[in-house]
Amino acid sequence: MFKNILCLLVVTLIFWGSIAWAQKAELTKIKYCVDPKWAPYEAIHNKKHEGISKEYLDIISQKSPLTFQLVPTTDWHQTLEFVKTNKCHFISMLNQSPERDHFLTFSDVYFHAPNALYAHYDQPMIGNLSSITTQSIAVVLDYRLYHYLKKNFPHINVIAVNNELEGLEKVEAKEIDYYVGSYYSANKIIQDASFSKLRIVGIAELEDKLRIGVNKHSEFLLPHLNQAISKISEQDHQTVFDYFKTTNFVHKTDYTLVLGLACFFSAIFIILYVGYSRSVRFSRALASKNKKLKALHAQLDAKNKQLAELAIRDPLTMLYNRSHLAEMINQQIKLKDRYNTRSCLIMIDIDDFKQINDTLGHKVGDDILKNLSNVLIKCARNSDIVARWGGEEFVLLCPETDIDEAILLAKRFQQALQEMKSEACPNVTCSIGISELHTKDSADEWFISADNAMYQAKAQGKNSISTLGNTNKVST
Numbered sequence: 001m002f003k004n005i006l007c008l009l010v011v012t013l014i015f016w017g018s019i020a021w022a023q024k025a026e027l028t029k030i031k032y033c034v035d036p037k038w039a040p041y042e043a044i045h046n047k048k049h050e051g052i053s054k055e056y057l058d059i060i061s062q063k064s065p066l067t068f069q070l071v072p073t074t075d076w077h078q079t080l081e082f083v084k085t086n087k088c089h090f091i092s093m094l095n096q097s098p099e100r101d102h103f104l105t106f107s108d109v110y111f112h113a114p115n116a117l118y119a120h121y122d123q124p125m126i127g128n129l130s131s132i133t134t135q136s137i138a139v140v141l142d143y144r145l146y147h148y149l150k151k152n153f154p155h156i157n158v159i160a161v162n163n164e165l166e167g168l169e170k171v172e173a174k175e176i177d178y179y180v181g182s183y184y185s186a187n188k189i190i191q192d193a194s195f196s197k198l199r200i201v202g203i204a205e206l207e208d209k210l211r212i213g214v215n216k217h218s219e220f221l222l223p224h225l226n227q228a229i230s231k232i233s234e235q236d237h238q239t240v241f242d243y244f245k246t247t248n249f250v251h252k253t254d255y256t257l258v259l260g261l262a263c264f265f266s267a268i269f270i271i272l273y274v275g276y277s278r279s280v281r282f283s284r285a286l287a288s289k290n291k292k293l294k295a296l297h298a299q300l301d302a303k304n305k306q307l308a309e310l311a312i313r314d315p316l317t318m319l320y321n322r323s324h325l326a327e328m329i330n331q332q333i334k335l336k337d338r339y340n341t342r343s344c345l346i347m348i349d350i351d352d353f354k355q356i357n358d359t360l361g362h363k364v365g366d367d368i369l370k371n372l373s374n375v376l377i378k379c380a381r382n383s384d385i386v387a388r389w390g391g392e393e394f395v396l397l398c399p400e401t402d403i404d405e406a407i408l409l410a411k412r413f414q415q416a417l418q419e420m421k422s423e424a425c426p427n428v429t430c431s432i433g434i435s436e437l438h439t440k441d442s443a444d445e446w447f448i449s450a451d452n453a454m455y456q457a458k459a460q461g462k463n464s465i466s467t468l469g470n471t472n473k474v475s476t
Contacts (some may be wrong), residue, residue: 009094030221032057032073032209033079033088040188041113041210042093047072053093053210055240056110056232064228066221072335075162082089089218093210095144104213107225110232114144115204116183116307120174132156140166145180148206165189172197180204189378191296198475199299200307207362284355314388316366317373325387328397335399336437344406345450346396347433348413351462353392354406356465368428375420379413393448403436403467410434410465429463431455 005471034053036044042051049057049070057068063356071088073079076349082088084103096106116446117126117137126132129149134157139146141160149158159176161167164186165262190198202433212229214221312324320328332343350356350372369392376386376394385397398406417428437446449468457466 013347030066030087030218031069031071032090032092033071033082034071034092035076036078037075037165038093038182038185038385041182041185044070044072048091050109052240052243054422055243057092057342059229059236059240060225061234063226063231065227066224070189071311077141080142083213083215086215086217088212088215090212094213094463095208096211096213097147099147100144100213103115104215104218105222107212107214107222108229109211110229110371111210111275113184113208113210115180115206115208116200117170117202117204118171118179118181118184118198119177119197119201120195122174125315126178126439127310127311128393129153129156129180129204131202131315132178137178137180138176139180139201140164140167143181145206147206149180151213162460165193168193168198176400179398182208187300191293191300194292194296196299203307203311230247250476298398317370317374319373319390319394320385320387322387324387325385325389325395325397326443329446332397332399332437333441333443333446336441340400340439342435344398344401344403345435345437345446346398346406346410347389347417347435347447347450347454348394348396348430349432349454349458350392351429351458370427371420372417372430375416379411379416384409403434406434406436407465407467414463414465419460431457431462432465433457434465449459 007463013170033045034042034049034051036042038051040051042049042053044050047070061067071082073082077089077352082439083091088105091104093111096104100106119126119168132153133155136157136159137149138159138161139149140163146158146160149156159170161170164179167176167181168186168189169220170176170181178201189195212225212226279441312320314321329345332341336343350368353365353368356368364407371390372394373386373388378398379387380396381398383399385399387395389395396409403410414430420428433450433452433453433456435446435453441449453466453468456468457464460466
């Protein structure tokens with residue numbers, strides 16, 4: 001009986017040992033695929049993996065028992081086919097989408113990146129995807145953005161292209177109106193190809209949240225991958241970013257054989273002369289190229305600043321948008337908590353604006369919004385933040401201001417508004433609510449107080465100023 005138990009124990013240990021050995025062996029020969037033409041995120045050159053995802057895979061390998069082996073592919077479509085057919089266990093960097101959930105399981109996010117809209121300089125700034133109506137827009141086939149546009153913007157004329165370079169070429173040639181794609185890779189292509197007629201005209205709502213996509217047969221890898229990703233430190237991210245900034249992914253051609261043949265078939269004095277002539281021409285060409293690259297860098301920097309400014313501005317009035325206002329409100333709350341400073345919110349709503357749109361048309365309505373914005377800017381002080389909250393609602397954030405000073409500012413605005421004449425709409429009035437920031441007020445509480453005051457002003461007959469209990473009616 002004892003021998004039988006002993007034999008069973010030995011067999012069990014051998015069985016589980018074999019499983020552990022097999023699992024360990026599996027972890028040392030993990031095959032993966034990449035998008036071979038998506039620099040600087042990832043690319044294949046001479047059958048070697050390069051780019052940001054390569055740097056992160058090296059870090060993940062150091063922080064886990066995993067070792068990786070690249071399976072080269074020729075394009076993105078082949079990469080997807082290889083992971084579906086289990087020729088590779090995972091794709092190193094991609095977005096999660098409902099279409100990909102059918103054949104992939106995704107790791108945690110390890111890299112974030114924005115998407116931008118590009119157009120010819122003749123095209124106006126549009127802000128975001130929602131502003132596109134009948135125009136055409138290029139996007140790479142089978143990228144997540146392609147499926148996102150098809151599903152969420154069915155009215156847009158989406159044109160599939162094979163890669164980002166093709167899409168940007170067609171936009172610069174005016175064959176297609178817009179291109180939407182990754183901010184970093186598109187900017188790199190614009191720089192490498194010297195596209196001088198393209199600019200950023202907006203930002204896409206959908207951000208890239210890049211992960212590792214594991215095929216359904218290899219889900220046992222996920223715990224190891226996620227555990228390693230969770231160990232990636234801020235210093236690791238900074239190291240990758242520094243690599244990204246200093247790497248240009250440009251490869252030099254080896255002319256050793258050509259020079260050797262030239263030396264063999266040419267006399268020494270001819271070689272010296274030709275070498276000298278080529279050196280002079282190359283230096284001149286290089287100087288000219290560097291000058292063009294500097295100019296292109298300056299253009300790209302200007303476009304990037306344009307994009308940053310666009311992200312915090314309302315496209316119609318060019319006032320600050322809701323997102324930027326929310327940041328400034330939180331900043332004032334912190335100053336109140338620390339230094340007990342005084343601040344006021346002034347909420348402004350145009351009276352009967354829907355009736356103006358219905359009777360005079362949206363073009364007149366837009367003109368009124370822009371004219372009113374100009375009046376607000378002229379009345380506001382240098383320290384005030386003027387923002388469009390949405391529709392016909394505007395907000396003034398007034399730092400270092402008590403309730404009496406805010407009332408004076410609101411009256412000055414009403415007086416300036418009365419002096420603003422328009423043949424289309426000569427009698428524009430506003431209801432104004434004012435709220436001072438109190439200790440321990442949250443952003444929502446402060447804003448709701450100003451909003452309630454504004455509605456009280458409307459209830460008092462419109463064209464008035466209210467501070468919840470202190471209504472100042474302005475006669476017209």
